[in-house]
Amino acid sequence: MQPRPAFDQPVDTRKGPILYVEGVSVSFDGFKALNNLSLYINDGELRCIIGPNGAGKTTMMDVITGKTRPDQGQVYFGQTINLLALQEHEIARGGIGRKFQKPTVLETLSVYDNLELAMASNKGVWSCLLHTLNGEQRDRIAEVLHLIRLTAQARQQAGALSHGQKQWLEIGMLLMQNPRILLVDEPVAGMTGEETERTAELLTSLAGRHAVIVVEHDMAFVRSIARTVTVLHQGSVLAEGSMDKIQNDPKVIEVYLGE
Template identity: 70%
Template sequence: MSFLSSLADRDHVFDFLVPATSPVDVRHGPILYLEDVSVSFDGFKAIDDLNLTIDDGELRCIIGPNGAGKTTMMDIITGKTRPDSGSVWFGSRHNLLTMNEPEIASLGIGRKFQKPTVFEALSVFENLELAMAADKRILPTLTARMTGEVRDRIEEVLETIGLEALRNGPAGILSHGQKQWLEIGMLLMQRPRLLLIDEPVAGMTEQEMERTAELLTGLAGKGKQSVVVVEHDMGFVRSIAGTVTVLHQGSVLAEGSMDQVASDPRVIEVYLGADPDEEAA
């Protein structure tokens, strides 16, 4: 008997938070489109006429110095921050600026913050089970029952994140890297179309970084997910990125392959030439 079904005896089933067939329409354009987006906080322009396009199934890396606008950009995409001007579209049908955070999440946009937030007293399996609940209110969550579809989905995600052998162990004993993978798995339970991932390898061992690179590159692709990774570790970025976008002062400074942006004099001046010890999220 699962953790949730052991708490109550009711006829209730989980539904996927996001349907298997996502409502996003990418037949005529990119999956994510930001045009002329600007936002200011107390006179400081955090985002300044930002233009960014993410294709369906793409794995894009976003880099830039402190204050470049990386976190604010993700806040805007997920509905946490409203821009002063501009357009943000998810596919060709969904204007994200007219939607709130839960509505945006339900479309299939998942976000993972830098610090993993898992339920350490629960098992790996139970964490994934909790992430599946469509209705996040306390009572429906606690009275939900396991279904075969949910169990199959958990098994699929466990294999994807490489934690099958640790399924019954408490999440609190996982290494830092394993907790990061578990949280990515919790997002995958909701069948997202777009994943926004903030500094996934901060604090990881070399071996964990290699496994994370394999995980993220395996997630992206047509018919799967589009993945946007904000990261400071240039070695890691080089290992996963096809296209790298460099933000500076709230707008795109450069974009291209890692070799192209690394050799751009502007990027070297404002970012890659900086003291790595001074770089932060």
């Protein structure tokens, strides 16, 4: 399998964060979805993003991943890679993975085959499936299966998994592409209590090796994993800090936590 196409320069984090979102504004038919938003994520950081509906959380992720172009502002991957100059597929292959709220696994294929396909997402489906994996690739799939706790389900059809297991599989599929940044949208929506706990353990274990940005409404879940929390409101950062600081911020209580 051929390696994922890389940027023409390495991601440089020697002088600061791995992700810069600076002064970004986005308008849709006169509505400002993002309003001079600035956000900085460090390499290996676990960051939770919260805020009321319409705060700009999805638009923020759309801008970072190249789906939406801002009216103004800058978005950099490390100090030198301008994400606004790249297409969606280039950003995904270059090291920024996004998991949407609804799982998008290939349900008729096995868990193992889903991971194998994700490892070679730049190749055709059949050429990938007919390709013989080398030892290093098999080891990587085994490692990810263990990490997402689906080793026992490796040969099971993905469509037979529970909702939570499908979410873990999709996270595993992103991990097969070795991202530097993972954007995870409402990962525990619809999960059982046990699945939620396991998801908290999984995302916490990923921090350090990856920068993990979690957008979530479930405050109990956010409290269980939060290191730094950013609160968005009307397209801007309303507050940022530890969960204790956020929970006691009068502005946050007024516009969000008091709902």
